[in-house]
Amino acid sequence: MPSTRDIRRRIKSVKNTAQITKAMQLVAAAKMKKAQDQASHGRAYAEMLNKILVNLKVHAEEGIHPFFAEGKGDKTLVLLIASDKGLCGALNTNLFKKLITTQIEGEVEYVTIGRKAVQAINRLRRTLLADFPIKDPAKFAEVRSVSRFIQEKYLTGEYKKVLAVFNNFINTVTILPSVEQLLPVNPVTLGGKRDFGVEITPPAADSLEYKFEPSAQVVFETILPQYVNDTVYQMVLESRASEHSSRMVAMKNASDNAKQMIKDLSLEYNKLRQAAITNELLEITTAKMALE
Amino acid sequence: MPLKLEIVTPEARIYSDEVDSVVLPGYEGEMGVLPAHSNLVTTLVPGELRITKGGKTIEMAVGEGLVEVTGSVTRILTDAAIDSDKIDEAAAEEAIARAKKALETLKPGEQQEEVAAAMAAIQRATIHLNIKRKRRTI
Numbered sequence: 001m002p003s004t005r006d007i008r009r010r011i012k013s014v015k016n017t018a019q020i021t022k023a024m025q026l027v028a029a030a031k032m033k034k035a036q037d038q039a040s041h042g043r044a045y046a047e048m049l050n051k052i053l054v055n056l057k058v059h060a061e062e063g064i065h066p067f068f069a070e071g072k073g074d075k076t077l078v079l080l081i082a083s084d085k086g087l088c089g090a091l092n093t094n095l096f097k098k099l100i101t102t103q104i105e106g107e108v109e110y111v112t113i114g115r116k117a118v119q120a121i122n123r124l125r126r127t128l129l130a131d132f133p134i135k136d137p138a139k140f141a142e143v144r145s146v147s148r149f150i151q152e153k154y155l156t157g158e159y160k161k162v163l164a165v166f167n168n169f170i171n172t173v174t175i176l177p178s179v180e181q182l183l184p185v186n187p188v189t190l191g192g193k194r195d196f197g198v199e200i201t202p203p204a205a206d207s208l209e210y211k212f213e214p215s216a217q218v219v220f221e222t223i224l225p226q227y228v229n230d231t232v233y234q235m236v237l238e239s240r241a242s243e244h245s246s247r248m249v250a251m252k253n254a255s256d257n258a259k260q261m262i263k264d265l266s267l268e269y270n271k272l273r274q275a276a277i278t279n280e281l282l283e284i285t286t287a288k289m290a291l292e
Numbered sequence: 293m294p295l296k297l298e299i300v301t302p303e304a305r306i307y308s309d310e311v312d313s314v315v316l317p318g319y320e321g322e323m324g325v326l327p328a329h330s331n332l333v334t335t336l337v338p339g340e341l342r343i344t345k346g347g348k349t350i351e352m353a354v355g356e357g358l359v360e361v362t363g364s365v366t367r368i369l370t371d372a373a374i375d376s377d378k379i380d381e382a383a384a385e386e387a388i389a390r391a392k393k394a395l396e397t398l399k400p401g402e403q404q405e406e407v408a409a410a411m412a413a414i415q416r417a418t419i420h421l422n423i424k425r426k427r428r429t430i
Contacts, residue, residue, distance in 0.1 A: 044305045048298070049369055052360045056333060140302055140371070141409070213334035214319055222335045223358055226369075230302060 004276070007269040011262055018258035024087070025251035031136070032172070032244035038137060039169055039237040046234045049227055053185070056210065056223070065220045066155060067185045067228070073158040074106040077129070079150060079182065081166040081235055082117035083243040084136070089250035091167060091175065091243060092116045098177035099165050100124070106160065111150060113236060129153070138236045140229075147232040151225060154183050166235045167242035173249060175242040182231060185224060295327040297343065299352075299368045306373045307343070307352075314366060315342040316359060325366050332361040336370055338415055340423050351376035353420050372416070379420045387417040 063069065080099065082092050099120075109127045112118050118131045132146045154162055162183040168176040212219050297314055299307040315324045317339030336357035343350040357370030391413040398406050 038303075041304045042302055045300045045302045045369060048300050048367055049358075052333070052358065052367060052369070055360070210331045210333050213332060218319070219333050219335060219358075226358070233302065 002272075004269060004272050007265055007272065011265045011269065014258050014261050014265065018255055018262070021251045021254040021258060025248055025255055028244050028248035028251055032241070032248050034137060035237070035241040035244045036169070039234070039241040042230075042234050042237050046230055049223075049230055053223065053227055056219075064216060065224055067151075067183055067224045070161060070184050071154060071157050071159045073160055075159045076104050076106055076108045077150065077153060077159045077162045078104070078108055078110050079146075079162065079164040079166075079232070079235075080110055080112045080114075080117045080121065081164065081239045082112070082114040082120065083239070084115045084133075085247075086116065087250065088243055088247035089253075091246040092120070094175075095165065095167055095177045096120045096124075098179065102163075102165070102179050104163070109159075111146070111153075113146060114239075134236060136240065138233070138240055140233055143233040143236050144229050147225075147229040150182070150232070151228055159183075164232070164235055166239045167246075169238045169241040169245065172245045175246060180235075182228065185227065293327045293364065295325065295329075296365045297368070298365065299341075299354075299370065299373050301370055301373055309345065311343050311345040313344045315344075316368065317341065317354070318359065325361055328363050329361050329366075331363070332359075334359050336368065338412075338419055340419065341368075341373070351423055353379060353416070353423055355416060374420070376423045379424050381421065381424050384417040384420040384424070388414055388421075391417070 078099075080095075082095055086092070107127075109129050110121050111129050112121055112131045113134050115133075118128065121128045130149060132142075132149075134142050134146070150162055153159060161181060164180050164182045166178060166180075168178040170176055294310040295313065297307060297309060297311045298305070313324060313326050315322055317323075317337050319335045319337060322339075323334070336354060336359050338355050339353075341352045341354045343352070353372075353374050353376065354368070354370045355372035357368060359369075360367045391410040394410045395407065395414075398410065
């Protein structure tokens, strides 16, 4: 049986925790708003680039650009995007679960963004090629270096394809751990499978006849790296939005739980106090009766 | 037939409206687009973009990017686009000075990323200044 003093102490400690989680919730909420805005603004660009590329893909000849074809090697490169910090609920756990359950043939090598991702790869004893720390909020220039690295690796021909594993932000409470193919650029995934874009259907082949200036080759050489850069950037933005949303929800739950705990503990404390008073009264009365 | 113009950067949708014509800095020089232009795809180089709508002209500084022209829609994807009214002359000059200083401290060949970034910054700021100064002399 805990004494009243023990319970008082516990109430105090829970109150302190509640204060911290409440503060973290507010911070996460502010960051979430920013990250969500950033992600949704980036979508317009991603969507339009996607649209143009879908239109153009129809006219692309075989072998016009290495990004359209699978690499010669049989290795797979996986880009894993997770958060830097913890305390964001099951966000990273779900992501890593998705990674583990995804069947990938052949040898797999990893490139990571975020501290939690590096830790996970090390824990799983997989091959880590490189880790890129990206600050918050994410800057395009920073993400571009990640994308460049991946593209260089892909152009060596050692890798068959490049996959990206990241958290896709649907809304504040729904976050979807996703696996998507980054390279080779695939007209099917381009078409409408990108969950964070609207569905785009490629036009009929003869409806759009394009003139390329100066040539299709040059245009594709510009647009494809840009497309990969932007896709990676958008994925990072989606992950960041997911992270902050998830943290806010987790902290809100923690605050709520703390409040409930304080309520329960207070009830117990009051019961104990009342019992002690009743006991004392009983003792006094018995003592008095014994004297008479 | 009106011409719909859309300008988008990774950060935001800058412009989306129906216009009379647009002149943009393309890969092979300045290019004018009028309604019912034939389908065309080209790359955009940093420079000046002019939109004409109802007799008024809007000028913008744009960065690298991509242009897709179809009969009714012109889509411009660029990494940066800024309205000439919002260009800050002092900030542009400062950016040039800063980038030049950075170039001096950097060793060419070793930090190519940074050198390229500084060069791009100079180019961008110079375009901003040119647009601003040209307008003032008129």
